[in-house]
Amino acid sequence: MTTAITRRERRVSPVFLGLVAIMGVSAWAVWAGLSASTGFAVFLFVTSGWIVSLCLHEYAHARTALHSGDISIGAKGYLTLNPLKYTHALLSIVLPVLFVIMGGIGLPGGAVFIERGRIRGRWKHSLISAAGPLTNVLFAIVCTAPFWLHALDGVPAAFRYALAFLALLQVTAAILNSLPVPGLDGYGMIEPWLSRGVRRQVEPFAPFGLIAVFGLLWVPEVNQVFFDAVDAILRGLGVTDWDTYWGQQFYRFWQGEPQVPPLSP
Template structure:
């Protein structure tokens, strides 16, 4: 069975729990920030909730277990409801990845304070997965490739004329993204980013907690 999955059977329960939490908070964060800036679209469609059923995409969830990458249901956002569309758009896009960063930091903090206090191995493994997978989602979603949040941030930072051109070619960007992710190009493009950034983020957690509480 393991050969059909991106994770081992031992890891699978921790991955499933982590994905449910990570995807739910990620999409809720998008919806909440959009709502706070005046866009009721997500709220009206039942997305301003922490109920995972409203956020998980069955195919996207299954794919991440099999192929190692996937997606949740994107939160609908109507930029015309924002008083300052560019600023609000950036903050809405940032909200999802930052929610994953926060979950990773909280999980790391729990491990830092309680890992030596008789915590059951199940919870240690779960928290380690929470840290690792949420950092992965944080970094991955900030890549400047459509349809990721990093691309949406670049769109909002770009001048209007550049934004129009980006939108025009966005459909091809999505195809390029898929080619990069599912072909050997991944190990020469995205994988080097993860091999550098992921350890740096986790080491950053360690440095901060050791400095403040060590």
């Protein structure tokens, strides 16, 4: 099946490589303290890192679909990691970045269009949906590796906090996108196992699932419970509330450069 994919359809997009370059340069600027505004460098690093993770999230969906039988994936450009090829650029890139800026919440949107009729087997359909959140889990593990490996000696405080905040976004994305809400990957995991009648009843609500979840998180009680769970997971990975709090403060550079002790008390 994969032999139908040409080299051009697999070639990594210059757009994605540019995002990776921005992530790398801004990470270096945060580490070295070269920027006049550390907060702005943190903003570039976290935002570019977040968009890179969105691209990888959607690539995971597409690659899994390809190996499950949808050979139309290559022609759509999904294997190039180019975010401009996604079917819903607003949901895939713009809204997730706005969610981060507004509330510090990582929430990917629906992006790749998969021709489900080409795929046989309910487990394959579920795996395609699960591939995205699993990518966020892997990204979170990478971001938190210096914490749970106790390898933070010599790491500048600002870079440590930026990594912690980026990890928080990945954990929130993995949890929220795994909820069984129409329009999110969690619903996509269980949808193949639902009756046709239930699927038809739920289908009209799919376009509103993403916004509904984000809106629900503005309810103080829900927000508190959710972030308590996120903080518990991050603490298990060695990341403290102090790390993520100051990461978000540096990220919001427009509020002024934060004055913070270099290490948690």
